[in-house]
Amino acid sequence: xxxxxxxxxSSSNNVIVSILPxxxxxxxxxxxxxxxxxxxxxxxxxLKGISDGLCRGKKPEEMEKLVVDLWKANxxxxxxxxxxxxxxxSHFVLRLVYCxxxxxxxxxxxxxxxxxxxxxxxxxxxxxRALMSEFKLPYKAVSNAExxxxxxKLGQVARxxxxxxxxxxxxxxxxxxxxxxxxxxxxRVFIHxxxxxVAMNQVVSLVVTQFRSYISKALILTNRKWTSxxxxxxxxxxxxxxxxxxxxxxxxxxxxxxxFGEISIKDIDQVAKTSFPLCMRHLFEKVKEDHxxxxxxxxxxxxxLKGVGLKLDDALAFWKAEFAPKVSAERFDKEYAYNIRHxxxxxxxxxxxxxxxxxxxxxxxxxxxxxxxxxxxxxxxENLRAALVRMGVSSRAVEDVMDKVHNRHYQLACTxxxxxxxxxxxxxGINHPNQYFIDSQRVLQSKxxxxx
Amino acid sequence: xxxxxxxxxxxxxxxxxxxxxxxVPDGFNANYLRIYYGKLFPHADMFKWMSYGNDGKHPGCxxxxxxxxxxxxxxxxxxxxxxxxxxxxxxxxxxxxxxxPFKIDIGPVYSVDPAKRHAYAQSGDNVFTPVERELxxxxxxxxxxxxxxxxTGADVCLECWPLMTIAIKVIDTSLRDDFGFNHILWVYSxxxxxxxxxxxxxxxxxxxxxxxxIADYFHVYKGNENSQKKISLPGLVLHPFLxxxxxxxLKGFFEAKLLPNQNLLASEERYEKILEMIPDASVASExxxxxxxxxxxxxxxxxxxxxxxxxxxxxxxxxxxxxxxLRRCVEEIVxxxxxPRLDMEVSRHMNHLLxxxxxxxxxxxxxxxxxxxxxxxxxxxxxxxxxxxxxxxNSCDVFTWQLLEELNRGGLRQDAENEWDRTSLGExxxxxxxxxLQPLLKSCKEEIENSYNAKLQQSKNDLSW
Numbered sequence: 001x002x003x004x005x006x007x008x009x010s011s012s013n014n015v016i017v018s019i020l021p022x023x024x025x026x027x028x029x030x031x032x033x034x035x036x037x038x039x040x041x042x043x044x045x046x047l048k049g050i051s052d053g054l055c056r057g058k059k060p061e062e063m064e065k066l067v068v069d070l071w072k073a074n075x076x077x078x079x080x081x082x083x084x085x086x087x088x089x090s091h092f093v094l095r096l097v098y099c100x101x102x103x104x105x106x107x108x109x110x111x112x113x114x115x116x117x118x119x120x121x122x123x124x125x126x127x128x129r130a131l132m133s134e135f136k137l138p139y140k141a142v143s144n145a146e147x148x149x150x151x152x153k154l155g156q157v158a159r160x161x162x163x164x165x166x167x168x169x170x171x172x173x174x175x176x177x178x179x180x181x182x183x184x185x186x187x188r189v190f191i192h193x194x195x196x197x198v199a200m201n202q203v204v205s206l207v208v209t210q211f212r213s214y215i216s217k218a219l220i221l222t223n224r225k226w227t228s229x230x231x232x233x234x235x236x237x238x239x240x241x242x243x244x245x246x247x248x249x250x251x252x253x254x255x256x257x258x259x260f261g262e263i264s265i266k267d268i269d270q271v272a273k274t275s276f277p278l279c280m281r282h283l284f285e286k287v288k289e290d291h292x293x294x295x296x297x298x299x300x301x302x303x304x305l306k307g308v309g310l311k312l313d314d315a316l317a318f319w320k321a322e323f324a325p326k327v328s329a330e331r332f333d334k335e336y337a338y339n340i341r342h343x344x345x346x347x348x349x350x351x352x353x354x355x356x357x358x359x360x361x362x363x364x365x366x367x368x369x370x371x372x373x374x375x376x377x378x379x380x381x382e383n384l385r386a387a388l389v390r391m392g393v394s395s396r397a398v399e400d401v402m403d404k405v406h407n408r409h410y411q412l413a414c415t416x417x418x419x420x421x422x423x424x425x426x427x428x429g430i431n432h433p434n435q436y437f438i439d440s441q442r443v444l445q446s447k448x449x450x451x452x
Numbered sequence: 453x454x455x456x457x458x459x460x461x462x463x464x465x466x467x468x469x470x471x472x473x474x475x476v477p478d479g480f481n482a483n484y485l486r487i488y489y490g491k492l493f494p495h496a497d498m499f500k501w502m503s504y505g506n507d508g509k510h511p512g513c514x515x516x517x518x519x520x521x522x523x524x525x526x527x528x529x530x531x532x533x534x535x536x537x538x539x540x541x542x543x544x545x546x547x548x549x550x551x552x553p554f555k556i557d558i559g560p561v562y563s564v565d566p567a568k569r570h571a572y573a574q575s576g577d578n579v580f581t582p583v584e585r586e587l588x589x590x591x592x593x594x595x596x597x598x599x600x601x602x603x604t605g606a607d608v609c610l611e612c613w614p615l616m617t618i619a620i621k622v623i624d625t626s627l628r629d630d631f632g633f634n635h636i637l638w639v640y641s642x643x644x645x646x647x648x649x650x651x652x653x654x655x656x657x658x659x660x661x662x663x664x665x666i667a668d669y670f671h672v673y674k675g676n677e678n679s680q681k682k683i684s685l686p687g688l689v690l691h692p693f694l695x696x697x698x699x700x701x702l703k704g705f706f707e708a709k710l711l712p713n714q715n716l717l718a719s720e721e722r723y724e725k726i727l728e729m730i731p732d733a734s735v736a737s738e739x740x741x742x743x744x745x746x747x748x749x750x751x752x753x754x755x756x757x758x759x760x761x762x763x764x765x766x767x768x769x770x771x772x773x774x775x776x777x778l779r780r781c782v783e784e785i786v787x788x789x790x791x792p793r794l795d796m797e798v799s800r801h802m803n804h805l806l807x808x809x810x811x812x813x814x815x816x817x818x819x820x821x822x823x824x825x826x827x828x829x830x831x832x833x834x835x836x837x838x839x840x841x842x843x844x845x846n847s848c849d850v851f852t853w854q855l856l857e858e859l860n861r862g863g864l865r866q867d868a869e870n871e872w873d874r875t876s877l878g879e880x881x882x883x884x885x886x887x888x889l890q891p892l893l894k895s896c897k898e899e900i901e902n903s904y905n906a907k908l909q910q911s912k913n914d915l916s917w
Contacts, residue, residue: 153692156689156690156691156692156695157691157692159687159688159689160687160688160689160690160691160694161687162686162687162688177631178654178658178662181661181662181664181665182665184665184666184668184669185664185665185668185669186668187669187691187693187694190692191630191631191669191693192629192630192632193629193630193631193632194631194632194633194654195632
C-alpha cells in the first residue's frame with residue numbers, strides 16, 4: 001500500500017508548507033471504531049454546513065469564511081499530524097457512506113470539491129505550486145520568450161476583468177483549453193491555438209477540476225468494492241455505522257426561531273399555503289377541518305410552529321380557536337394548554353422541546369385517526385399524488401417525486417417537491433421541516449422583496 | 453450511346469420527361485426528393501465523412517464506428533424515427549432511398565450500436581451513452597428580427613443575409629485561431645440560417661461541460677424581448693477575442709453596410725432603439741434634440757445614418773465623458789446589432805441532433821449546401837439550387853443524368869467528374885470534397901496510425917522485462 005505522505009516540507013525552514021491532502025489512498029493507520037464514527041460525523045458537519053451555505057446562495061467570499069469557520073469548529077486539532085489524519089480518515093469513511101447511490105455521490109462530490117477549492121485558495125502560492133506538481137499536472141510554465149510575445153494579449157485579458165496588468169515576472173501556465181472550462185466560459189483567459197494562458201491565481205481552477213475528476217472516479221470504484229465485498233465483510237462492524245451516518249441529522253435544531261422572528265396568528269394561514277412542507281400542511285389542514293388533532297399530530301405541528309416563530313400566547317390562542325367547535329374553553333385550559341406550555345418549556349422539567357427532524361418524523365408510524373408522520377411514507381399513492389397537485393406541483397414533477405417515493409427516498413421526494421413548488425433548486429436536500437420553511441421564505445422573499 | 457444519338461434521342465424523351473422549364477413547380481416536391489436521393493445526394497461522401505477514416509483498411513480502424521452513429525429521419529406526415537444506424541454505405545443509401553426522408557438529422561456516435569440500446573442501462577457500468585459528437589453551432593436569422601427591417605421571420609434577402617456572413621467570420625476565425633480547430637464545415641440550413649460542424653478529433657471528444665464552456669465563450673448577446681440591455685461589455689478594455697471581432701469584422705460591417713442599408717438612424721422609431729442603449733440620459737437627449745431638429749437630410753450629401761452615427765460616436769467617445777457605463781457604449785451598440793446570436797442549447801449537449809448537409813429544406817426546396825468561410829461574402833442564399841431547378845436542369849441532359857447515375861453507383865470516374873462539375877450542385881459537392889473531406893480524412897488516417905503505433909509501442913514496453 002502507498003505510504004501516505006502527509007507533510008510537505010519547504011526547503012528552507014523545515015516548516016510544513018501545506019497539509020492539504022488529495023486523498024489518493026486510504027491511510028495505513030489503525031483507527032478506533034469510535035473515531036471512525038466521530039471523525040466522519042465532524043466532517044459531515046462541515047460538508048452539510050457547506051451545503052447549507054450553497055443552498056442559501058452565499059457569495060464566494062462568504063463561502064470562504066464559512067469554510068474556515070466550519071473547519072475550525074469541527075476538524076481542528078492542536079497537533080498537525082492528528083489533524084491531517086482525521087482529515088483523511090473522515091474523508092475515506094464518508095466515501096463509503098456516500099458512494100452508494102448516484103444522488104449521494106453527486107452531493108458528496110459537490111461538497112468535497114467546494115471544500116477543496118476554498119482550502120486550496122487559502123494556501124500560499126508556494127504551497128499551491130507544490131500541490132500542483134504533486135498532482136502531476138503536465139502544464140508548463142510559459143517561457144520568458146513566449147511571455148513577451150503574448151504579453152499584450154494577457155494584459156488585455158487582465159484589464160477586461162478589471163485587474164492590473166501582469167507583472168514582468170508573472171508566472172503563467174499554458175494549458176489545453178479543455179482543462180479549464182470555467183475560465184474559458186467566462187473569457188477570463190487568453191486562448192490561442194487551443195491553449196489557454198492561465199494566471200497563477202487562476203490555477204485553482206486547474207487543480208479543482210483534477211480533484212473533482214479524481215474523486216468522481218474514486219467514488220465509483222469505492223461503490224463497487226462496497227457492494228461486492230466490504231458491506232458483507234463488515235456487516236457487524238462498519239456497515240451499521242456507515243448506513244446510519246448518512247441519515248443522521250446533524251443540522252440546527254430550529255428550537256430558536258431566527259431570521260423571520262415572529263409569526264403571528266394572522267400570518268399562519270398564508271404561510272401555511274406557501275411555505276409549509278407537506279407533512280405540516282396536512283396536519284394544518286386537518287386541524288382546520290376536524291377541529292381536533294391527536295397527540296402525535298399536536299406535538300409534530302405544535303413544535304414546528306414554535307420553530308417557525310409562533311409565540312406561546314399566540315400558540316395557545318391558535319389551538320384554542322381551532323379546537324373551539326369541539327372543545328370548550330375550560331376543557332381546553334384543563335386538558336390541552338398544559339401540554340402546549342410544556343412544549344415551550346414553561347412547565348415540568350422546563351425542557352425546551354425541539355421541533356422534530358425529518359428523520360424522526362419518518363420513523364413514526366401513525367395509527368388510526370392520526371395525521372402525523374411523513375406523508376411521503378404513509379400516504380397511499382393516490383392521496384399523495386392528489387396532495388402534490390394541490391400544492392401546485394406540475395405533473396412531470398409529480399412523477400419524479402413518486403419515483404423517489406417508490407424507492408423509499410422520502411426526504412429526496414420532499415426536496416423535489418420543494419424545488420417544483422418554488423422553482424429553485426435545493427442542493428442540500430430537506431432534512432427538517434423548519435429548514436423547508438426557512439428556505440421557502442427565503443426564496444419567496446428574494447422573489448418579492450418581502451416575506452410572503 | 454454517342455452524344456449524337458443522345459441528342460436525337462432527346463427529342464423523343466422530351467414528351468416523357470416532365471422537365472419543361474415552365475412546367476416545373478417551384479420549391480419542394482416529394483417526387484423530386486426521391487429522384488434527388490436516387491441520383492444526386494452524395495451518399496458515399498457522407499459515409500466517408502461519418503466514418504472518419506475507419507474504413508477498415510488500416511489495422512487500427514474501428515470497424516464498429518460508423519455503425520454506432522445515430523441518424524434520425526423525418527418522414528412525410530411528420531413521422532419521426534430516431535436511433536437509425538447503418539453498418540455500411542449500402543445500408544445507409546438503401547434506407548434513405550427507400551424511406552425518402554424529408555429531413556435527415558445526424559446525432560452522436562454512441563458507445564454501442566443505437567439499435568441495440570435497449571440491452572444497455574442508462575447508468576452504472578454497462579452504458580448506452582454518446583461517446584463522440586462534432587461540435588456544432590446553429591445560427592438563425594429570425595433571431596435577428598429586432599435589427600432587420602427588410603424581412604421578418606423565415607424570410608431572408610440580400611440586405612439582411614450579411615448578418616449571417618459576419619457571424620460566420622467571427623465564429624470561424626475564433627474556432628481556428630483561438631481554439632485551434634481545423635476541420636470546420638459551414639452549411640446553409642436551407643432557409644434562414646447556417647450550421648457549423650467542427651469535426652476535429654478533439655472537438656468530437658469534448659464533454660458536455662467543455663461544449664458549454666465554448667458556447668459561453670461565444671455568448672455575448674444575452675437577451676430576449678423583455679431585457680433592455682442585451683449586450684454588456686464591462687471592463688476597461690475588451691477581451692482579445694471581442695476586440696478582434698470588433699475591429700476586424702463588426703465595426704466595418706455595421707458602419708458601412710448595416711447602418712445605411714437598414715436605415716438604423718433615419719427615423720425616430722429606429723434611432724430611439726439606439727438611444728435607449730445609452731445609459732446617460734443627458735447624452736441621449738442631446739442627440740435626440742439634434743436629430744429632431746434635423747429631420748430632413750441636411751446639406752451634407754452623405755447618408756443621414758452615417759452622419760448621425762458620427763455625431764453619436766463623437767459625443768460618446770469624447771474625452772469629456774467620465775461616466776462608467778459610457779466607456780464601451782459605442783461597442784455595445786455595434787455588438788448588439790451585429791454580434792452572432794447563437795442557439796446555445798444546440799452546442800451544449802452531445803446528443804443534440806442536427807440536420808445533415810445536402811438535405812433539402814422541405815419549405816423552400818433548397819439544398820443545404822456548404823458555405824466557404826473564406827468566401828462567405830459571395831454566398832447568396834437566393835441562388836442556392838432548389839430541387840426543382842436541379843431536376844429541370846438535369847432532365848434536359850440525359851447524358852449527364854446517366855453519368856450521375858454512374859457516379860452514385862460506383863466510384864468517381866475521371867470524365868464523370870467534369871460532367872458533375874457542370875451542375876450547380878456539383879460545385880458544392882466538389883467544394884465539400886476538396887476543402888473539407890479530403891483534408892479531414894487525411895488527418896484522421898494519421899491519427900489512427902499514430903494511435904495504433906503508440907499502442908503497439910506500449911504493448912512492446914509492457915512485454916519487456
